[in-house]
Amino acid sequence: MNISVEALKSGVLSGDTRALAKVITLFESARPDHREMANELLSQLLPHSGQSLRLAISGSPGVGKSTFIEAFGEQLLSAGHRLAVLAVDPSSPISGGSILGDRIRMESLSRHPDVFIRPSPAGKMLGGTARRTREAIIACEAAGFDRICVETVGVGQSETLAASMTDLFVLLYLPNSGDDVQGIKRGILELADFVVITKADGALITAANLAKSQIEQALMLTRGTSHYPPQVFTVSSITGEGIAELGEALLATAKDRQGSGFFANKRRQQSLAWFRSEFIDQIVADADRKLADDAEAIRAEVENSTVAPSVAARKLISKILKK
Amino acid sequence: MNISVEALKSGVLSGDTRALAKVITLFESARPDHREMANELLSQLLPHSGQSLRLAISGSPGVGKSTFIEAFGEQLLSAGHRLAVLAVDPSSPISGGSILGDRIRMESLSRHPDVFIRPSPAGKMLGGTARRTREAIIACEAAGFDRICVETVGVGQSETLAASMTDLFVLLYLPNSGDDVQGIKRGILELADFVVITKADGALITAANLAKSQIEQALMLTRGTSHYPPQVFTVSSITGEGIAELGEALLATAKDRQGSGFFANKRRQQSLAWFRSEFIDQIVADADRKLADDAEAIRAEVENSTVAPSVAARKLISKILKK
Numbered sequence: 084m085n086i087s088v089e090a091l092k093s094g095v096l097s098g099d100t101r102a103l104a105k106v107i108t109l110f111e112s113a114r115p116d117h118r119e120m121a122n123e124l125l126s127q128l129l130p131h132s133g134q135s136l137r138l139a140i141s142g143s144p145g146v147g148k149s150t151f152i153e154a155f156g157e158q159l160l161s162a163g164h165r166l167a168v169l170a171v172d173p174s175s176p177i178s179g180g181s182i183l184g185d186r187i188r189m190e191s192l193s194r195h196p197d198v199f200i201r202p203s204p205a206g207k208m209l210g211g212t213a214r215r216t217r218e219a220i221i222a223c224e225a226a227g228f229d230r231i232c233v234e235t236v237g238v239g240q241s242e243t244l245a246a247s248m249t250d251l252f253v254l255l256y257l258p259n260s261g262d263d264v265q266g267i268k269r270g271i272l273e274l275a276d277f278v279v280i281t282k283a284d285g286a287l288i289t290a291a292n293l294a295k296s297q298i299e300q301a302l303m304l305t306r307g308t309s310h311y312p313p314q315v316f317t318v319s320s321i322t323g324e325g326i327a328e329l330g331e332a333l334l335a336t337a338k339d340r341q342g343s344g345f346f347a348n349k350r351r352q353q354s355l356a357w358f359r360s361e362f363i364d365q366i367v368a369d370a371d372r373k374l375a376d377d378a379e380a381i382r383a384e385v386e387n388s389t390v391a392p393s394v395a396a397r398k399l400i401s402k403i404l405k406k
Numbered sequence: 407m408n409i410s411v412e413a414l415k416s417g418v419l420s421g422d423t424r425a426l427a428k429v430i431t432l433f434e435s436a437r438p439d440h441r442e443m444a445n446e447l448l449s450q451l452l453p454h455s456g457q458s459l460r461l462a463i464s465g466s467p468g469v470g471k472s473t474f475i476e477a478f479g480e481q482l483l484s485a486g487h488r489l490a491v492l493a494v495d496p497s498s499p500i501s502g503g504s505i506l507g508d509r510i511r512m513e514s515l516s517r518h519p520d521v522f523i524r525p526s527p528a529g530k531m532l533g534g535t536a537r538r539t540r541e542a543i544i545a546c547e548a549a550g551f552d553r554i555c556v557e558t559v560g561v562g563q564s565e566t567l568a569a570s571m572t573d574l575f576v577l578l579y580l581p582n583s584g585d586d587v588q589g590i591k592r593g594i595l596e597l598a599d600f601v602v603i604t605k606a607d608g609a610l611i612t613a614a615n616l617a618k619s620q621i622e623q624a625l626m627l628t629r630g631t632s633h634y635p636p637q638v639f640t641v642s643s644i645t646g647e648g649i650a651e652l653g654e655a656l657l658a659t660a661k662d663r664q665g666s667g668f669f670a671n672k673r674r675q676q677s678l679a680w681f682r683s684e685f686i687d688q689i690v691a692d693a694d695r696k697l698a699d700d701a702e703a704i705r706a707e708v709e710n711s712t713v714a715p716s717v718a719a720r721k722l723i724s725k726i727l728k729k
Contacts, residue, residue, distance in 0.1 A: 125714040133711060214716055221714065351709050358708045361719035366693045367686050369723065385681045386674050388456060391448040391544065393537055396684035400692065 088123050096131060098165075098227045100199050107201055110218040111211075125218060132224035133350070135167075136337050137231045139245035141271070142255030144236050147281040149189050150320040151255060152232055156192045158330045159230050165197040166230045167223035171216045171245045172203055172238050199228060213244045214364075217357060220248060237268065246274045247353055250346050251337060253277045254313075258287065258294035272302065275313040276336065279329060284319035291317045311336075370403060377402050411446050419454060421488075421550045423522050430524055433541040434534075448541060455547035456673070458490075459660050460554045462568035464594070465578030467559050470604040472512050473643040474578060475555055479515045481653045482553050488520040489553045490546035494539045494568045495526055495561045522551060536567045537687075540680060543571060560591065569597045570676055573669050574660060576600045577636075581610065581617035595625065598636040599659065602652060607642035614640045634659075693726060700725050 086105065094102025106128075109121050142148050156166050168189070192198050201219065203212055220231055235245040246252045254275040256267065272278070278298055283291035299315050314332060318325035340346045371378070381399045384390045390398065409428065417425025429451075432444050465471050479489050491512070515521050524542060526535055543554055558568040569575045577598040579590065595601070601621055606614035622638050637655060641648035663669045694701070704722045707713045713721065 122714075122717045122720060125717050129711065129714050218714070218716065350711075354708050354711065354715050355705065358705065358715035358718050361716045362693075362722060363686070363690050365719050365723055366689055370685075370689050382678065382681065385677050388452065388673075388677065391445075391452050391541070392677050392681035393541065393684045394445045394448050395681050396688050397445060399685060400688055 088120055088127070091124060092127050095128060095222055095226045100226070103199060103222055103226045104201070106222045107215070107219045110215050110222070113211075121218070125221060128221055128225035132221040135220075135224045135229045135231045136251070136334075137220060137233065137249040138333070139233050139235065139242075139249040139252040139274075140255065141235045141237055141242050141245060141252065141274075142281075143257070146255045146257045147320055148234060148236075148255055151279070151281060151318070151326075152234070153189050153192050154318075154320045154323065154326045155330060156189075156195075156198065156232075158326065160195060160197055164230045165199075165228045166192070166232065167199040167201070167220075167226075167228035168192075168232045168234060169201050169216050169219050169223070170203040170234045171212060171248075172234075172236050172241045199223060199226070213248070214361065216244075217248050237271070242268075242271055242274055247356060250340070250349065251276045251333065253279055253333070255279050255281050256294065256298075257281055258290040267298075272298075272313070276311065277329070277333065278302075278313050278315045280315070280317040282319060282321075283317035283325065284322050311340075370400070373403055374399055411443055411450070414447060415450050418451060418545055418549045423549070426522060426545055426549045427524070429545045430538070430542045433538050433545070436534075444541070448544060451544055451548035455544040458543075458547045458552045458554045459574070459657075460543060460556065460572040461656070462558065462565075462572040462575040462597075463555050463578065464558045464560055464565050464568060464575065464597075465604075466580070469578045469580045470643055471557060471559075471578055474602070474604060474641070474649075475557070476512050476515050477641075477643045477646065477649045478653055479512075479518075479521065479555075481649065483518060483520055487553045488522075488551045489515070489555065490522040490524070490543075490549075490551035491515075491555045491557060492524050492539050492542050492546070493526040493557045494535060494571075495557075495559050495564045522546060522549070536571070537684065539567075540571050560594070565591075565594055565597055570679060573663070573672065574599045574656065576602055576656070578602050578604050579617065579621070580604055581613040590621075595621075595636070599634065600652070600656065601625075601636050601638045603638070603640040605642060605644075606640035606648065607645050693723070696726055697722055 091102055091106050091109070095106055106124060109117055109124065112118065112121070140148055140152060152168060156168075159166050189200060193200050203216075216233060220233070223231055231249075233245050233249050235241045242252075252274045254267070254271060254277065256278060258280055280291045280294050280298075295315050295317050302312055302315070314336070316325055316329045316332070318329055320326065337346075340349075377399060381390070381395050385392050385395045414425055414429050414432070418429055429447060432440055432447065435441065435444070463471055463475060475491060479491075482489050512523060516523050526539075539556060543556070546554055554572075556568050556572050558564045565575075575597045577590070577594060577600065579601060581603055603614045603617050603621075618638050618640050625635055625638070637659070639648055639652045639655070641652055643649065660669075663672075700722060704713070704718050708715050708718045
C-alpha cells in the first residue's frame with residue numbers, strides 16, 4: 084500500500100470515499116506492517132468518531148434487507164444524512180449475494196454521493212470480520228457518515244456480533260408459515276429493538292398482520308427482564324407502507340436513549356467487551372505463532388492419551404518462557 | 407494437604423473412595439503447589455483411565471434426575487458395575503439441591519460401597535468446574551469405576567460441557583404443557599442420544615406418551631445430518647416401568663459404538679478440544695496475572711474512548727514482553 088497514514092487520514096476526514104475504502108482494506112490486512120499502519124490510523128481517527136447512529140439490520144437471505152435499506156436510506160438521505168452500509172458476516176457479502184448483486188440491488192443508493200457501501204471480504208474468520216467491521220465503523224464516522232447500517236444474514240454468532248457493535252438492532256422477518264414465533268432463531272428476539280415484518284403487501288398482508296400479532300404476544304410472554312421491549316412493525320418496500328413510520332420510531336427511540344445516557348453506557352460496555360475479546364484473540368494468536376513448532380507433537384500425545392489435556396496445555400505454555 | 411502424590415495414587419488405584427475424594431479436592435484447588443501435585447497425579451492416573459462408559463444425565467431441576475439415577479444405578483450395581491456420579495454445573499451440587507439433599511435423595515445408592523457421589527464445589531466458574539469434572543472422570547476410572555454419570559441441570563453452557571466429556575448424552579424431560587418440543591431448550595436435542603420422558607405414571611401417562619410422539623415427530627423433521635438420531639423413551643422411577651428397557655438400549659448403543667470405533671474417535675476429538683480450551687484458558691490466565699497492574703489504566707482509556715479497543719489490546723500485551 085503505497086500511501087502514507089497522513090494522506091489516508093486527511094482523505095478520510097475530508098469525506099473522500101476512496102480513501103475510506105483504502106483504509107478499510109488496510110484494516111482487513113493480516114500483514115504486520117499493515118496492522119501497524121492500521122493501528123496508527125485508528126488512533127488518529129478515533130477522536131473524530133462516535134457521532135453516528137449505529138443500526139444492526141439482521142434477517143435471513145431473501146427477507147428483503149437490500150430493498151429495505153434502499154427505501155430507508157432514501158428517507159435518511161432526504162433528511163440530509165450520510166449513510167454507510169457494512170456487513171459483518173464472514174465471506175458473505177451484503178445480502179448474502181455477490182458484490183455485483185449488491186450493487187445492482189442497491190443501485191440507486193450506491194450511486195448517491197452520500198452513501199458508502201462495503202461488503203465483507205471473502206473467506207475471513209468471523210472474529211476477524213468482527214474486528215474489521217468495528218474498525219470500519221470508526222473510519223466511516225470519521226469520514227462524516229452519521230448513519231451506519233451493519234448488515235447480517237445471521238450465520239453462526241453474527242447477530243450477536245452485530246448487536247455488540249450497534250446502538251439499535253433491527254430484525255427483519257418474512258412471515259412464511261403461520262407459526263411465526265418458531266421461525267425466529269431462539270435468542271435473536273432478545274437482541275432486537277425492532278422487529279420488522281417485510282413484504283407486507285399484496286397476498287402477504289394477512290400473513291404479515293398475523294405474524295405481527297403472534298410476535299407481539301410472544302414478546303409479552305418472554306419479555307422477562309428487558310428494559311425496553313422490542314417494537315413490532317409491518318412494512319412494504321414496494322408500496323412504501325410503514326417505512327416512514329418505522330424510520331420515525333427508530334429515530335425517536337434513538338433520541339430518547341441518547342438523551343438518557345443509555346447509548347453512552349451501552350457503548351462503554353461494548354468497548355470493554357471488544358477490548359477483552361481482542362486481548363484474548365491477540366494473546367492466543369501470539370502464543371500460537373510462537374508455539375507452532377511444538378504444538379504438533381503435544382497434540383499427538385493428547386490424541387493418544389499419553390498426556391492429560393490440562394497437563395499438556397501447561398507443558399506447551401511453559402515452552403514460551405524458554406523462547 | 408499433608409499427603410504425598412504416591413499415597414494418593416496407590417489409594418485411588420486400590421479403589422479407596424476416601425483417597426479418590428481427596429484427589430478430586432486437590433483438582434479443585436487453585437493453589438499453584440496443589441496444581442503441581444494435581445498434574446503429577448493426573449499423569450500417573452491417566453494410563454489407568456478410559457475404561458468406563460461415560461454418560462451425561464441432563465434435565466431441569468425437578469425432572470427427577472436423582473430418582474432416575476437411583477433406579478438406573480441399582481440396575482448397574484446388580485450387573486456388577488461400579489458407579490460414580492459427578493456434577494458439572496458451577497456452584498450447583500448434584501440435582502440443584504444441597505449436598506445434604508443429594509445424600510438424602512440418593513440415599514440407598516450413596517450407602518453402597520460400589521458407588522461414589524461427588525457434587526460440584528460451590529462458587530466456582532463454569533470453566534473451572536469443567537476442568538475439575540473432566541479430571542475427576544480420570545480419577546474415578548483409575549479407581550475402578552466403570553460407569554460414570556455426569557449430571558447437569560443445564561445452567562448456561564453446562565449441557566454442551568457435559569456432552570464434551572461423555573460418550574452418550576441422556577436428556578431427561580418432564581412433559582408439562584402439551585407443547586413439548588417448545589419446552590426443550592433449543593440446541594439440546596441436537597446433543598441428545600437419548601430423550602427420556604420421566605414420571606410416566608399415574609395421571610401423567612397420557613401426557614408422557616403425547617410428549618414422546620411430539621418429540622419423535624420433531625426429531626424426524628430436524629434430524630438433519632446427525633449420524634445417529636436420538637432414541638425416545640418413557641420411564642417411571644416409581645413403577646420401574648421402562649427403566650430396564652432404557653438401560654438395555656443404553657448399553658446396546660454403547661456396545662455398538664465401542665465396536666465401531668465411534669467412541670474412540672469421539673474421545674480423541676474431545677481430548678483435542680479440551681486441550682485447546684485449556685491452552686486458551688491458561689494462556690489468558692497467565693497474561694491476566696502478569697498484567698493485572700497495567701490493565702486497569704488501559705481499561706479506563708478504553709471506556710473513555712481515548713484508545714481504540716483493538717489498539718489497546720496490543721498496547722497491553724506488548725507490556726508482557728517488557729516483564
